[in-house]
Amino acid sequence: MNITIQKNPNPGTLPPANQLGFGNYFTDHMFLMDYSREKGWHDPRIVPYGPLTLSPASAVLHYGSEVFEGMKAYRSPENKILLFRPWENMARLNKSCARVGLPELNPEDALDAIRQLVELDRDWVPSAEGTSLYIRPFVFAADAKLGLHTIEEAIFAVILSPVGSYFKDGLQPVSIMVETEDVRAVRGGTGEAKCGGNYAASLRAGDRAASLGFSQVLWLDGIEQKYVEEGGAMNIMFKIDGKVVTPMLNGSILRGITRRSCIELMQHWGMEVEERRIALDEVIEAAKAGTLEEAWCVGTAAVVSPIGELYHKGTSYVINNNQIGELERKLYDELTGIQWGKRPDTFGWVDVVC
Numbered sequence: 001m002n003i004t005i006q007k008n009p010n011p012g013t014l015p016p017a018n019q020l021g022f023g024n025y026f027t028d029h030m031f032l033m034d035y036s037r038e039k040g041w042h043d044p045r046i047v048p049y050g051p052l053t054l055s056p057a058s059a060v061l062h063y064g065s066e067v068f069e070g071m072k073a074y075r076s077p078e079n080k081i082l083l084f085r086p087w088e089n090m091a092r093l094n095k096s097c098a099r100v101g102l103p104e105l106n107p108e109d110a111l112d113a114i115r116q117l118v119e120l121d122r123d124w125v126p127s128a129e130g131t132s133l134y135i136r137p138f139v140f141a142a143d144a145k146l147g148l149h150t151i152e153e154a155i156f157a158v159i160l161s162p163v164g165s166y167f168k169d170g171l172q173p174v175s176i177m178v179e180t181e182d183v184r185a186v187r188g189g190t191g192e193a194k195c196g197g198n199y200a201a202s203l204r205a206g207d208r209a210a211s212l213g214f215s216q217v218l219w220l221d222g223i224e225q226k227y228v229e230e231g232g233a234m235n236i237m238f239k240i241d242g243k244v245v246t247p248m249l250n251g252s253i254l255r256g257i258t259r260r261s262c263i264e265l266m267q268h269w270g271m272e273v274e275e276r277r278i279a280l281d282e283v284i285e286a287a288k289a290g291t292l293e294e295a296w297c298v299g300t301a302a303v304v305s306p307i308g309e310l311y312h313k314g315t316s317y318v319i320n321n322n323q324i325g326e327l328e329r330k331l332y333d334e335l336t337g338i339q340w341g342k343r344p345d346t347f348g349w350v351d352v353v354c
Ligand SMILES: *Cc1c(COP(=O)(O)O)cnc(C)c1O
Pocket: 070, 194, 230, 231, 232, 233, 234, 235, 254, 255, 256, 257, 258, 259, 298, 299, 300, 301
C-alpha cells in the first residue's frame, strides 16, 4: 500500500521503563485512512500523532460504532521488532467490523499500515524486561448524520503506546470477583466483537469489583448467569483434576488469540484441553473439593494472569494457596519467550517487522 508520510517535526522521547504504565504515552506518529461508500478505503497516511477533527454529528459519538484491536510489538535480544500472530488480529478486526456494520479492511493493507508505522516509530519500542509497544488499531463511523443509518463514512486509525511490564514484580496471582448483576454479552449480541460499547457496559461492574479490592470481574453467561464466560478483557482457563478446561466459543466470548495460542501449546505438549460449557458451580465444587489446581486469565496485555482468589457472593475461594501454578508458569514462559524472540518460533507465529 502506498502510504504518504508526514514526519513529526517535534519528535518526543521514550520515557524510562518504570514510568510507562499502560497506555499513558504515545509515539510520534499515527496512521489514518478514510472510507466513503463511493471511494472505498482511500488516502492512507502516516501523520504526526495528535488530535482528530470530527463533526459533533459523527455516528461514533451517538451510536458507538467503533471496533478495535490490541496487539504488541516486542524488541528481541537481536534488536528485531516482532509482532505476534498479527494476521489473527486483522481477521478478528474484520469480523468485529462486520458485526457492527463498519466497512471491512483489506487485511494485508491493514497489517502493512501497522508494520510501516511501527517501523517508523521503532525507537519507541522499549527494551526493558517485559516492556513492549502496544498497538491499538481501531475503526469508527464518521458520518455526520444523526438519523440511524447504514455507515457511509469511516476512519481506520492506528496509534502506538510504549507500555511497561504488566506485572511490576513478576507474575503475581490476582483476586477476581464473580459478577452476579450485570452481564457483558448475550447470545446474538456483540460479545464476540471487540467493539467499544462492550467495554462501556462493563465498567460499572469493574468499578464495583475494584472498590471491593478485586482486580477484575469474572463474567457469567448473559442468559442464565450460570456458566463461566471470561474475565474483563481476558479469557479464562481452569485446571481441574489434571485436565484443562476453558469456556467454548459460543458467540458471546471474545476469540482471544492468547487463548488459542495457549490451547495449541498445551495440545502440542500432549495435554488434553476441553473447550466446553463450564458451570460456575462446577468450578466452586472443584475449589471446595481441592481439585481446582489452577485458574488463570489469558490475554495480550498480561499474557497469563494466575487467579489466586475467586470471590462469589460473600465467599472467597483460594486457588493453589494463592501461588503461581506450574502450568501457568510454563505457559507464561513459553509464550513470552516466543513473543520476545527468546525461544524458537516453531509454530510460525512471529512476524518480523524490521
Ligand atoms: C481482547 C480481549 C480478550 C483477549 O484477546 P487476546 O487476543 O488474547 O488479546 C479476551 N476477552 C475480551 C473481552 C477482550 O476484549
